[in-house]
Amino acid sequence: MRYASKKGAGIAFRTLTAEQIKEIHSASCRILNEVGVIVHHDEAAELLKKAGAYTDAGGRTYLSDALVEWAIRTAPSRVTIYNRLGAPAMFLEDSNAYFGTGSDTLMYIDPAGGERRPWNREDVAAAVRLVDNLPQLDFVMSMGLLSDVDKRMIYREQYALMLKNSVKPQVIIAEDRSTVDDIFAMAAAVAGGKEKLMHQPLFALYTEPTSPLQLPFESVDKLLAAAEYKIPVNFACGALAGASTPVTVAGTVAQANAEALCGLVIHQLKNPGAPFLYGYGDSPLDMRTMQAIYAVPHALLLQGSLCDLARFYALPSWGYAGCSSSKMCDEQAVIEATMFTLMGALQGCNLMHDVFYIESGYTGSVELLVLTNEVISRVRNMLQGVDTSPEYMAVEAVKRVGPGGNFLGDEHTARHFRETWQPDLSDFNSYDAWAAAGAKSMGQRAREKARQIMATHQPVPVSAEAEQEIERILRDAEKRLCV
Amino acid sequence: MSKYQELANAVIKGDTQQVKQITQQMLDAGEQPLAIINEGLIQGLNEVGIRFKEGEMFVPEMMMAAQAMKGGVELVKPLMAGTDMPTAGTVVIGTVKGDLHDIGKNLVIMMMESSGFNVVDLGVDVPVDKFIQAVKDHKPQVVGMSALLTTTMPVMKEVINALDKENLRSAVKVVIGGAPVSKEYADEIGADGYAGDAVVATEMCKQLLN
Ligand code: B12
Numbered sequence: 001m002r003y004a005s006k007k008g009a010g011i012a013f014r015t016l017t018a019e020q021i022k023e024i025h026s027a028s029c030r031i032l033n034e035v036g037v038i039v040h041h042d043e044a045a046e047l048l049k050k051a052g053a054y055t056d057a058g059g060r061t062y063l064s065d066a067l068v069e070w071a072i073r074t075a076p077s078r079v080t081i082y083n084r085l086g087a088p089a090m091f092l093e094d095s096n097a098y099f100g101t102g103s104d105t106l107m108y109i110d111p112a113g114g115e116r117r118p119w120n121r122e123d124v125a126a127a128v129r130l131v132d133n134l135p136q137l138d139f140v141m142s143m144g145l146l147s148d149v150d151k152r153m154i155y156r157e158q159y160a161l162m163l164k165n166s167v168k169p170q171v172i173i174a175e176d177r178s179t180v181d182d183i184f185a186m187a188a189a190v191a192g193g194k195e196k197l198m199h200q201p202l203f204a205l206y207t208e209p210t211s212p213l214q215l216p217f218e219s220v221d222k223l224l225a226a227a228e229y230k231i232p233v234n235f236a237c238g239a240l241a242g243a244s245t246p247v248t249v250a251g252t253v254a255q256a257n258a259e260a261l262c263g264l265v266i267h268q269l270k271n272p273g274a275p276f277l278y279g280y281g282d283s284p285l286d287m288r289t290m291q292a293i294y295a296v297p298h299a300l301l302l303q304g305s306l307c308d309l310a311r312f313y314a315l316p317s318w319g320y321a322g323c324s325s326s327k328m329c330d331e332q333a334v335i336e337a338t339m340f341t342l343m344g345a346l347q348g349c350n351l352m353h354d355v356f357y358i359e360s361g362y363t364g365s366v367e368l369l370v371l372t373n374e375v376i377s378r379v380r381n382m383l384q385g386v387d388t389s390p391e392y393m394a395v396e397a398v399k400r401v402g403p404g405g406n407f408l409g410d411e412h413t414a415r416h417f418r419e420t421w422q423p424d425l426s427d428f429n430s431y432d433a434w435a436a437a438g439a440k441s442m443g444q445r446a447r448e449k450a451r452q453i454m455a456t457h458q459p460v461p462v463s464a465e466a467e468q469e470i471e472r473i474l475r476d477a478e479k480r481l482c483v
Numbered sequence: 484m485s486k487y488q489e490l491a492n493a494v495i496k497g498d499t500q501q502v503k504q505i506t507q508q509m510l511d512a513g514e515q516p517l518a519i520i521n522e523g524l525i526q527g528l529n530e531v532g533i534r535f536k537e538g539e540m541f542v543p544e545m546m547m548a549a550q551a552m553k554g555g556v557e558l559v560k561p562l563m564a565g566t567d568m569p570t571a572g573t574v575v576i577g578t579v580k581g582d583l584h585d586i587g588k589n590l591v592i593m594m595m596e597s598s599g600f601n602v603v604d605l606g607v608d609v610p611v612d613k614f615i616q617a618v619k620d621h622k623p624q625v626v627g628m629s630a631l632l633t634t635t636m637p638v639m640k641e642v643i644n645a646l647d648k649e650n651l652r653s654a655v656k657v658v659i660g661g662a663p664v665s666k667e668y669a670d671e672i673g674a675d676g677y678a679g680d681a682v683v684a685t686e687m688c689k690q691l692l693n
Contacts, residue, residue, distance in 0.1 A: 106633065106663055151634045175581075175634065210583050242543070243586045287541035290590055290680050362662060 012095065013346035015304025021312045024305070027254035028261060029065045036060035037213045037262050041220035047269040068261050071268040077314035079232050079275040081139070082200040084167040084190055085460065090138055092277065092316035095348025097383070099321055099341070099376055100139035101131055102354035103173045103206070105364035108144055109329070111447040111454070116363065119144025124158065125165050126454040127366055132166035133457040134369070136376035139169045141353055143364050152481040153474070159183045160470050163190060167460050170203040171353060177221045180205065182477050184229055189469035190462050204232040204277060204351070209259040211237045211244035223263060227270035234277040234318045235263025240292050241284035249298055253305045256280040277351060278310045279318025283360060293325045294360045295336035300343045307347040319344055322355030322372040329365040329443065333358050337368055338375050345379045366454070370446040374425050381421040425449060486514070487523045490555070494527025497547025499554040506555040516559045524552045528597065542590070549597030570601050572692050575617045576627035577605030579638035584631035587661060587681070591627065594681040595688065614642045618651050625688050630661040640672040656691045660684055
């Protein structure tokens with residue numbers, strides 16, 4: 001797909017000026033030079049030391065600009081992620097925009113009765129099938145935290161469910177390196193072996209620092225595993241502005257950028273040229289309720305800034321879309337999710353996750369997922385921009401029709417009308433036709449659609465051998481972990 | 484305006500410099516240390532609490548006020564030898580093993596400290612035996628545990644079991660919190676209290692100790 005924003009002309013939104021980008025880069029470098037980070041991982045600390053980073057007696061490690069800029073140059077500027085059938089599915093480069101769900105919400109809202117309850121395996125499988133079916137969703141994350149499996153098996157079981165119920169690429173969460181190993185093995189079983197998977201990644205891994213400026217052992221361990229296996233990986237600060245980062249947008253960007261760059265340096269030292277996704281997010285701390293709030297204007301500005309920085313660094317970008325702080329899929333949820341989705345696309349964020357999050361990530365709404373599918377469809381149509389070639393300028397058609405005529409009967413209309421955006425759920429009927437069809441709200445139609453797809457959609461199955469192998473990996477892990 | 488009122492106002496404004504200045508003036512003028520604390524500094528903080536509840540003030544302002552009060556208390560403290568500093572009690576708190584989320588826990592700590600609790604922070608990723616050791620060392624009235632991950636919630640139960648085993652359970656009140664935790668879960672594992680936010684957490688601890 002071609003996007004106007006990709007060409008830098010047409011519809012595109014830039015948040016920072018060229019000067020501001022450099023100012024932020026400098027501020028982040030100053031943080032790495034003057035404040036330093038704490039690296040809770042011996043191998044990573046050793047890699048940094050060998051590369052010339054300085055660690056003081058108090059255990060803080062300071063990075064030089066030369067090292068940071070080396071890593072930025074070494075990492076690839078484009079990353080391609082493949083689907084389960086081996087076809088390239090997401091080209092993470094320039095301003096291409098891709099969307100997917102979020103992981104690990106605690107509560108599921110059943111689109112049938114509206115009941116709010118913890119997720120079980122059936123729910124996650126059905127929700128993943130829904131993502132598989134929705135044409136505007138490009139990748140899947142685990143969506144729900146499984147309440148019906150042993151806690152030590154959650155991330156592995158989630159991955160097996162994602163693999164089996166969708167062909168789309170995944171972004172994964174894992175608690176530690178051994179989980180990444182098992183997930184990699186499961187993916188290899190469907191992708192045709194580990195070597196091939198290293199060449200054609202089927203999933204990306206989400207890791208993060210603990211802000212401010214700490215690199216916990218498990219995160220770094222996973223980051224190093226990703227470098228080794230060439231799994232595309234981020235090192236994304238989940239900021240709570242006002243608590244874990246400065247309360248201002250610029251301050252949050254400067255610190256989160258420093259943290260991401262520090263992750264990048266370690267990652268590139270481990271395996272120069274391994275694919276890295278640059279990004280982070282902010283759910284500012286609400287100073288009255290003490291909640292982490294999603295999708296507020298601050299968060300959108302932060303994302304615009306990081307997208308501009310990503311293009312400056314020539315790294316693929318990672319961000320958010322389609323999420324909300326609202327407790328239910330209501331007007332607030334739609335306002336917040338839609339603003340984030342539209343802005344993210346205009347900002348040219350490559351990989352946007354958390355579509356379907358409500359209650360700041362504690363609950364997942366398949367209704368919002370279906371609604372956002374429609375929003376993305378509208379947005380993508382807009383991203384194509386305006387074609388001003390002679391055929392589209394249509395002077396010839398205007399001549400043909402002339403003053404007082406009608407374009408409905410003209411060949412130009414017949415040729416191009418299908419290019420205009422077509423609704424899936426939005427209602428364009430007359431009042432009477434709408435009333436005759438049951439006078440349903442958009443929300444009702446979205447819930448019905450979700451239910452219908454979840455009940456009927458059959459994803460392309462994984463092969464019998466792959467399924468056996470996945471089962472074996474799960475049961476082995478269970479034996480190791482759950483004694 | 485009385486000097487006490489002036490001092491309380493400076494606390495409300497969160498102006499540490501001014502609080503220190505007025506406190507010093509009052510001490511020099513021979514005011515009673517305990518009165519300075521109770522009728523000036525704490526008065527100010529109580530007013531902040533009321534304004535917070537009414538939605539006029541926000542958490543950062545509350546923090547600044549608590550800091551300002553601390554500045555005053557530090558000047559008064561050395562002169563209070565013999566009389567006990569009023570403290571609401573000692574709390575040992577930490578985020579349980581396997582869990583690194585500490586923003587919520589830290590807010591609880593700040594809020595408790597500004598309400599007069601003496602808080603011992605064990606940090607994040609705290610193993611069971613570290614909680615037990617801290618209870619032995621600090622003899623707190625309250626043990627607080629935070630967990631943000633479903634996978635780490637069971638550690639709370641382990642800590643309670645260990646307290647039982649060491650015959651320490653009846654010596655402390657156990658309170659828990661964190662987003663996936665609930666009142667039901669607290670009951671299920673035999674904790675004494677659950678709170679959904681830092682303000683409620685602090686009030687609950689005060690009630691439990693009464
Ligand atoms: C910030 C954040 C992080 C930061 C933490 C930084 C830090 N220093 O704490 C980072 C990026 C490190 C992180 C990592 C992970 N996170 Co996280 N994170 C969050 C996020 C966005 C906000 C949490 C927060 O700080 N909230 C604000 C504070 C103020 O609220 P609070 O913690 O609930 O605290 C209040 C009350 O609960 C109560 N309280 C808290 N503690 C206590 C204690 C007592 C005694 C009492 C009485 C009261 C009390 O008072 C507090 C103040 O009012 C949440 C999502 C969300 N919307 O909340 C996810 C979330 C908690 N994380 C989640 C996950 C899955 C992870 C990871 C596993 C992801 C990964 N890719 O690896 C890792 C795990 C790391 C680890 N081992 O702990 C899930 C948890 C799902 C679950 N229940 O299992 C959530 C819900 C997001 C999601 N849906 O996926 N995360």
